[in-house]
Amino acid sequence: MDGWRWLILTFLALQGIGFTNTEYYSSTEQMIDLIALDKELQIKFELYIYKELEHVQALFRVLRHVKNTIPAISETFISNPLTAYKFIEMLINKWNLIEEHISQSPSLEFIEYLDMAHEMLPDEEDLFGVALGLFRVQEIYNLYPEDVIRKMSAATQLSTDDAVLMSKVAYRNKNYKIAYMWLNETFKRLEKGDAAEVEVFELARLLASSSFIQGHVQLAIDATKLILEHDQHNEAAWFQQLEYRIHQITHEADPKVDPREPSNQSYQAMCRWEANRLSPQRQKMLFCRYSNGGGNPHLIYSPMKEEDEWDNPRIIRYHNFITDKEIDHLKKVAKSKLQRSETSPNIISNIRVSKSAFLSEEDQGVYDVTRRIEDVTGLDMETAEPLQVANYGIGGHYSPHLDLLSKEEEEIRHGNRMATFQIYMSDVELGGATVFPTIGATLKIQKGSAVLWYNLLYSGEHDVRSLHAGCPVYLGNKWIATKWIHGYGQEFRRRCSLSELD
Template identity: 40%
Template sequence: MEANCLRRVILLLLIGWTFCAEETEFYSSTDHMMELLVIERSLIQSLRDFIAAQKQCIDRFNSVVEACENASGDFPEDLEKHISNPFTAYKLVRRLRLEWNMVEQVTKTCSSYIEDFLTNVSLVSQRLPSEKDMDGVALGLVRLQEIYRQLQIITVDVSGQVNVTPLDPDESFRVAMVALQNNKFQYALLWLQETFRQLEDGIPALVTRREVLTYLGPLAFQMGNLPLALELTQQLQELDPSCMQTMVHLAYYRTLRESIRCGSQTQTPSLPSDAPVDILTLIKPASETSYESLCRGEGIKMTPRRQRTLQCRYSTGRGNPRLIYAPIKEEQEWDHPLIIRYHDLVSEREIETIKHLSRSKLDRAKMSDHVTGERFSAETRVAKSAWLADEDNPVISRLTQRMADLTGLDMEAAEMLQVANYGIGGQYEPHFDYKLNNDTDYTTRGGRIATILIYMSDVEVGGSTVFPDIGAALRPYKGSAVLWYNLLQNGEEDARTLHAACPVFVGNKWVANKWVRAHGQEFRRRCSLSQMD
């Protein structure tokens, strides 16, 4: 048993060492979330081993107690007469010496089991998800609902079956609070109503009806449903008649209702109507852009007439010797600006190698401050990324050469390969690639003339790359890559290349980016004198 405990400690140590010494963030990488399943399984097994060891200790304690009770019999009335028997005295001394010495040994052994288990828990607890992870996943759920207009979150099991994943009242309440903290009021209301419904159905939970109603009434009023706010506040007063805040809210709602009914002069256009308002139907926010619509497959501007002009061909990179006998399948995804997809650019084995190389380097992808240039994490970009150089592995250098052969661009000034794994509801909101804030390499290497985006996984639902200004949406296809130019041929920035990565609804999204710099491309992508090119 001691050997098993030692092995368990070593296993958990190894798992803990796979993460960096700093506080680990899990929710921004689906791959790291998968590792949590391994940690949970190891913790469960460790706890089972601990329980089994404790049961053995208890069994040994019970056997000692039974043996001592059987040997000593009933407590004698005449102690002097009883102990004066030399055989009785010998048995008593021997019993106290041996049996209770064994109790001491068993106690020490059991204590060592407890110490081992506490050491395991202490080590692993430093690598367990934090409050930030829990709230990050909750905000990811709300983001998915907001963009894909879904009231329920779905999952896909190993057989491909689509299932609805319910949350218990405590989980739903936590999601509601995160939505409320992030000013997602309608979603906070919907999750609170789901929590309240489950509590009404008798589902056990730590959260109470009173806690839920404390938030529900004011939110219903804020969403414009005065009758519902009044009803919910009345229920809250029945649960807690002494609450002063509830009495104030209730009096205000009643006064407001009477004011609306009587047509009082105090009524203003901003006051809610006395008629019930449908707050269960997801409304389209006024601030919604074409980015969100494109993520849902709405607003795509490719017409059948334009699509007929797009071409597919086998490309040799304009006669590159390395591609003459092994051409690449090329598809025009968009015409203006030109967006090209190369199918089967990366093999399954190469993809796995790239993933393996990047896993130990994955770190939270960050944004740059427009003024100071400081790097910071933001919910506008939920992913982890790693940088791989050509020298890291022959697969990387071969892929770089392949991209150079296809595009005809010089890769000497290109950046290293950036690998990214998106997290729960992982996204990257609309942005440009052509220039970074406070880019120290801009003067020596120029801006990012081209982007080559490699898809290293299929995504069941969501995860598209969309271009809001032109109405384009590109689906991730494993092994393919898309190319577009961020700069016009006259050197000016192409505003049409504003793009975004849609949140991943179902699936695990892996991509790799190769950004090609402008310097060195003068004779490979010739300049244009036209202001339009």
């Protein structure tokens, strides 16, 4: 009845007929009006059915369209920054299209459900977030747009309009180097005859600005010529070209520098494995061995495989530290708790792009892993922080940082973070390495292994050599678990020194 009531009221409203203070039985004339209304309702109802049939047919056409345009989705597919970008773009476009058609239907129940579900779907912010992750990967790994495109699935091709959007997002975020690269890619496609919705003169404006900032003044002048060919009365372009010409006359010639030339910064170069300072001499000082944790009864019959990754400061890798079954359990426990990682309490920044969750030792699997950390390191876990599981997204990274607390946090949390124990819970196809820029060490992600390093010297002073970073993930799904071990309670487990240099 409620559905019929809604339908009748709707039709009556369309006819300008209301029920306010109306008594049909007391007026023949109004009864005659009801006869007319009944006929009108039958006509409207018939039209409604035909429109609903047309609507259903339109929905089937939309369904066939979205089915035919969806590629086979896999973890590998969405771990690629560009295919992930296309995937999110596809989700946004697909569900916007469906919502647009559904909203024309009287099926309010599904519309209400769709409204609730809409909050769970990606939006423009997600789309741009993936784009920024891609730019981060391009910068650090020195990737041309064609390198990125080559990694795309055959089912998902990058259109010229996609390249335009990439350049615009990069320009909007003042990443002029990346904007320049994608603009070049766009113009190459246009020269081949590819179609694009954007006007060339609009791209020329972005190219002129980004080229000039990159030091390519002549290219900036040529770009403004394209603008003026389209609009000779564009005063902004005339003044811009004049500025570029004056700069060209009063400054030295453009340096012959490829804007795609990789950065020489230690962190970025190490992520590309170009600045690893593991010399043959240092390599000779590194050893592999079986360790029972100094006679720990849990390791006597099943010693841990240890490998020196670095000698000074010492970085140790433990092979086969955790099983695949334990990894799956930690992931399962963490997934429902994952939230955007913070760089410090209540502070979220692009310095750290990942989601993480602290796990309680009330869970037996978490407890077992923590006890094993204590066994292999010989350190007390009583004052350590809960195990933190982190998952890195598209271009996910953690810029160079020290695992140290502020004075205020140190007093609250049982001393500073003396040591970091990091467990690798996945392999990463490309990128994601842990690097130590100050000393030049690069650690490969190796599923099932774990690494230990110290953030404090024996004297308790900060060891600045422990500066480290998580390189951006290019391809793959990076999962890690971290245990920060505090100084309190370690007095009889790690010897102290009176020298500030030790």
